Amino acid sequence: MKQLKRIKGTQDILPEESYKWTALEQAIRRVMLLYNFYELRTPVFEQTELFARGIGQLTDIVSKEMYTFLDRSKKQLTLKPEMTAPIIRAYLENKLYAKTPLNKIYYIAPLFRQENPQAGRLRQFHQFGAETLGSAGSEADVEMIDLALAVYERLGIKNLKLLINSVGDSTCRIPYKKTLQEYIKPNLDKYCADCQRRFHENPIRILDCKNETCIQLNQQAPKISECLCDDCQTHFDQVKLQLRQLNIPFKEDPCLVRGLDYYTRTVFEITSDALGAQNSICGGGRYDLLAEELGGMPTPAVGFAAGIERTLMAAEKQNIQLGQPPRLDVFIVSLGDEAKKHTLFWLKSLRAKGVHAEQDFLGRSVKAQMREANRQNARFVLLLGENELKEKVFSVKIMDQSKQVEISFNDIIDFLVKQIIDN
RNA sequence: GUGGGUGUAGCUCAGUUAUGGUUAGAGCACCAGAUUGUGGCUCUGGGGGUCGUGGGUUCAAGUCCCAUCACCCACCCCA
Numbered sequence: 001m002k003q004l005k006r007i008k009g010t011q012d013i014l015p016e017e018s019y020k021w022t023a024l025e026q027a028i029r030r031v032m033l034l035y036n037f038y039e040l041r042t043p044v045f046e047q048t049e050l051f052a053r054g055i056g057q058l059t060d061i062v063s064k065e066m067y068t069f070l071d072r073s074k075k076q077l078t079l080k081p082e083m084t085a086p087i088i089r090a091y092l093e094n095k096l097y098a099k100t101p102l103n104k105i106y107y108i109a110p111l112f113r114q115e116n117p118q119a120g121r122l123r124q125f126h127q128f129g130a131e132t133l134g135s136a137g138s139e140a141d142v143e144m145i146d147l148a149l150a151v152y153e154r155l156g157i158k159n160l161k162l163l164i165n166s167v168g169d170s171t172c173r174i175p176y177k178k179t180l181q182e183y184i185k186p187n188l189d190k191y192c193a194d195c196q197r198r199f200h201e202n203p204i205r206i207l208d209c210k211n212e213t214c215i216q217l218n219q220q221a222p223k224i225s226e227c228l229c230d231d232c233q234t235h236f237d238q239v240k241l242q243l244r245q246l247n248i249p250f251k252e253d254p255c256l257v258r259g260l261d262y263y264t265r266t267v268f269e270i271t272s273d274a275l276g277a278q279n280s281i282c283g284g285g286r287y288d289l290l291a292e293e294l295g296g297m298p299t300p301a302v303g304f305a306a307g308i309e310r311t312l313m314a315a316e317k318q319n320i321q322l323g324q325p326p327r328l329d330v331f332i333v334s335l336g337d338e339a340k341k342h343t344l345f346w347l348k349s350l351r352a353k354g355v356h357a358e359q360d361f362l363g364r365s366v367k368a369q370m371r372e373a374n375r376q377n378a379r380f381v382l383l384l385g386e387n388e389l390k391e392k393v394f395s396v397k398i399m400d401q402s403k404q405v406e407i408s409f410n411d412i413i414d415f416l417v418k419q420i421i422d423n
Numbered sequence: 424g425u426g427g428g429u430g431u432a433g434c435u436c437a438g439u440u441a442u443g444g445u446u447a448g449a450g451c452a453c454c455a456g457a458u459u460g461u462g463g464c465u466c467u468g469g470g471g472g473u474c475g476u477g478g479g480u481u482c483a484a485g486u487c488c489c490a491u492c493a494c495c496c497a498c499c500c501c502a
Contacts (some may be wrong), residue, residue: 005493008494023480059501060499060500060501061500061501064424064500065500065501082501083501100490111502113501113502115499115500116425116494116496116499117494118497118498119495119496119497120501120502121500121501121502124502127500127502129502146454183484194499258501264490267440273497276496276497276500277496277497278501278502280501280502281502282502283501283502298443304501306502307501307502308502309502310502311502333461334458334459334462335460336460348485365455365460365463366460366461367460368454368455368459369461369462369463370461370462370463371461371462371463372462373461373462374462374463375462375463378462381461381462383460383461386460387459387460388463394459395461397461399462399463402462402463404461
């Protein structure tokens with residue numbers, strides 16, 4: 001029989017790893033709560049149209065990376081490749097704007113994109129992120145950046161770079177596109193094939209090209225930050241001012257445009273050099289036009305999305321311990337058939353008092369049971385044999401001290417609870 | 424979609440090259456004993472491998488040839 005294997009680009013998160021995920025998620029939830037963001041969970045799949053309209057038909061995500069399929073009633077569905085569009089859909093559908101004028105939302109979710117896997121890139125991957133819906137103010141942008149950095153700060157991840165830019169809004173972006181096209185046009189044939197294609201569809205993304213010659217050609221290109229309309233300029237200046245007031249270091253990157261079409265004004269990216277080729281750990285920005293695009297009322301909004309796997313990789317590289325591998329409090333070692341009949345009762349009693357307790361289930365020798373207790377890093381071993389049964393006591397081995405004492409059946413629970421809670 | 428790399432024990436890897444040759448090795452992990460009711464350290468022993476898969480060359484293939492699959496890394500794009 002052929003062994004079944006997991007899908008390419010997916011991962012099993014094994015018990016020896018999963019506690020790190022739990023710790024990371026707890027840290028995220030803690031910081032989100034401090035900043036007064038609340039969790040919103042959406043389904044793993046949506047109508048395909050949501051993403052086509054939200055993210056933009058021309059993006060790689062929509063044009064070639066989505067897991068799209070027909071269900072039995074021939075509806076076209078897609079496994080969510082990003083979270084912003086679903087959040088906006090849920091916001092509009094549930095009329096959250098009617099409950100309160102400002103909604104601060106966060107999420108932790110699996111996402112799906114059919115890309116070729118490599119380091120820091122999977123087909124099922126996980127993101128955490130946040131969205132502030134309803135505020136057009138620069139304070140919301142700055143809080144968002146501060147929030148993302150606060151999560152990394154709490155985790156202890158260092159050496160991150162914050163890049164920011166403004167991509168303008170509907171007033172200034174169209175004239176800028178023309179200015180940019182006029183700059184590029186004389187040299188268009190020298191640009192790479194991708195950029196030549198982008199020239200008509202989305203010239204702004206030519207600035208983001210990683211091709212060496214394109215980078216050279218772009219050196220003297222007009223920057224969007226030099227062509228902002230007054231409102232966008234004021235907004236961007238405010239963002240920078242407020243970042244400085246919070247002592248948040250940043251670098252202005254005029255070429256930062258981000259891949260999703262819905263961004264307006266502020267965009268930002270957090271990178272880590274601990275990661276390899278996929279060095280972007282977090283990306284976000286303002287998207288004031290998305291809610292309307294999805295058929296809702298105009299809603300100013302700003303958010304970010306951060307990669308959980310990439311965050312874990314960065315933590316790993318910097319030797320940061322996320323959480324503690326669980327340590328067993330008590331292991332019950334039994335000797336003889338009579339003793340075995342009593343261990344489950346004691347286990348249940350200990351667990352009922354909040355003691356992390358285990359016993360042998362394989363009929364192993366005392367020696368092997370002790371080895372197992374040691375392997376699981378147990379703090380106490382309770383030995384139960386014929387002598388103990390007769391005397392109504394446990395031999396209690398305190399593993400760290402290699403010391404052994406006798407405690408009566410009557411006192412054992414209190415003794416252990418006290419020992420364990422005191423430490 | 425394109426390019427490069429790697430597949431040998433549960434894990435990490437030697438062995439593969441101009442040189443094919445007996446029972447395919449190590450470390451870690453696992454099991455047992457030394458200590459017949461006691462972990463970690465030490466010592467002794469043990470179990471475990473269709474050498475990714477299929478075909479070919481040969482007296483003989485982990486090693487040479489062909490095909491194929493899987494995984495990794497990178498480009499592109501993105502978290």
